[in-house]
Amino acid sequence: MLRRTILVMLVAAMVIGLVASCAPKATPTPTPKPAEPTKAPPTKPPEPGKTYKVALVISLLGDRSFLDSAARGIGWAQERLANVETKIIENADVGEQQLAARAMAEAGYDLIITVGFGSADWTSEIATEYPDTHFALVDATLDVPNGTGLIFKEHDGSFTVGMAAAMLTKTGKVGFVGGMDVPLLRRFQEGYIQGVKYADPNVEVVSGWVGAWGDPTKGKELALTQYEEGADIIYAAAGKSGEGVLAASAEKGLFSMGVDSDQCYIAPGNVICSMMKMVDVSVFDAIKSLSEGTLEAGNRVYGLENDAVGLCYLYDIDTEFLDNGPADMAAKMTNEVIPAVKAAVQRIKAGEMCVKDHMEIYPCDNPAQPGGMGM
């Protein structure tokens, strides 16, 4: 049995290796694969004529949220950067993602991007084995000399949508639906609650965890439970399960908030806003630095300060709700919520207040106080 497993894995690795070695031919770049001198330290200047090869190793796309955002970053790089060629490898199975990452490193890729806090261990392990390849990891830190962690201040972003929820609720109760009860999602939840309380300490928050990322049926039922308890706005940070929350808001004629990507179009008029987490920007930036020869090891932090998280209206990204939502709420959004959130963002940027981080990675000495907005 064991022997057969090993055999199967070997064959799989060979097939992936074969595919990997064939694929780059598809690009129009005439330069043959440069015979690279042995070492490629991360900070050397860009070689003229070199084509940088980038692979994104990711779970199955199509969540219209977090994962798709990463893939979008790759798409931008392919379009806008002339000396970069990209490849996306989707695999639902984490074991196969590891095989794929290894195969890409073997195939001489310059940058391999992996996704998710759960990938931290194996990414740093593989990075140690392939010191000539640079690795980037979305959502967790990487502490290897050839690794870059792309991390986000989700608590800051969730704070801004929390403010919007508190200002727009008519029942005095808002909801939060998370995918799984893990530290990263607690960061979303606690940031959201702080935002709600900052805008209006009397607004109550009910929270729930679906227990799965890919079960919209349960997501919808959980949302219906929260609506029944009196919440009228629910912030969904639950991957594909979140689709169920958005569907529930459309069915009930109530409201929801999306996450990571712009999700307003999914149920226009019911999805008030999305908490943007610009994984696309971070991925594109990393590739751009690579192509300019300036990609360094260490972690890159994305937050309000570099316009990478927060209420979508901060960045004029989606405005479907203003046209399709109830007129009074749309007007309140334009006249009160957006200015208030912008003011709060200014205070956070200026260091006058901060949002407490559940994971305590970012220190916070003067947290935003409940009622601090002073309405």
Place this chain on the structure above:
Amino acid sequence: MDTTVLLDILQRYVFNVANLQGMLRLSTPIVLAGLCALITSRAGILNIAGEGMILFGAWFAVAGSYFAENALVGVAAAMLSGAVIGGLFALFSLRFRAHIIIMGIAINIFANAATIFLTRAVFKQAGAFAAPRIQGLNPIALPIIKDIPILGEVLSGYSLIVYLTWILVALTTLFLYRTPWGLHLRAVGENPQAAETLGINVPRIRFAAVMASGVYASLAGVYLSLGHLKMYTDQMAAGRGYIGMAVNTFGGGEPIGVFLASTLFGLVDTIGWRLQGERIMPVYFISMLPYVATLVALTVFTLRQQRAKRAALANNAEEE
């Protein structure tokens, strides 16, 4: 904790209308998956392909509804897909003697990959497919029943599949115990050799049972994609095919048992969500309960069977 507090908690978290509605909605796909497992297990077949059959059902329901702009066409397409997949499963495992577990795993993996591929190939979408053209199965208010206070709220206002499921539970019971075909099916499951000597066509009964299981499972898929959400997402079966097997065991292989066990699974989810906010007890403890109950039921069931067998042996020895 004194009794009044406990009663208050029970009323707030367990026996309120919204909770019971949620329970019935969530248990519907599980009941159908359970019936899928039941009909094959009563014919003496271990069918683990329910998960894949649900996925196909969910996909073809959305596809049928999208292309015909009619939900009932979606239901028909899904049931047809269930019968076809069930037929293929039966063909390979019963006729061509492929190992039934391996074959079940193969169907599940194939269904997973095929639905992902089909979504991309047919709808040019990855991961999730929703479109205004997809007609869902809208909630139906039952006449007369809907006017009964409280009970009306709990029993009325669901999509077609929910009512169909309740009817199927009754019909399956009638079929098993009140029809010659049902008798044959049970005979085949309990003692195939004896059934064969009585002139029952064992392979044909088993073939039919597997095809029927496919139809049950596909209805579970229809419920997920058209009855509840009006969209298809990859892997939306989310393990319900396997939970169906647990429910079948827990329910003792009886349709009504399957129904009650499924409502327990549904209830635990809805209670769990309500308790999450309150922090009365850890949520994961509650989510664990139906599985623990299944294990206990399985253990008790096996022990009782063993004791009966031993008693029978002892009786035989005495008679000799």
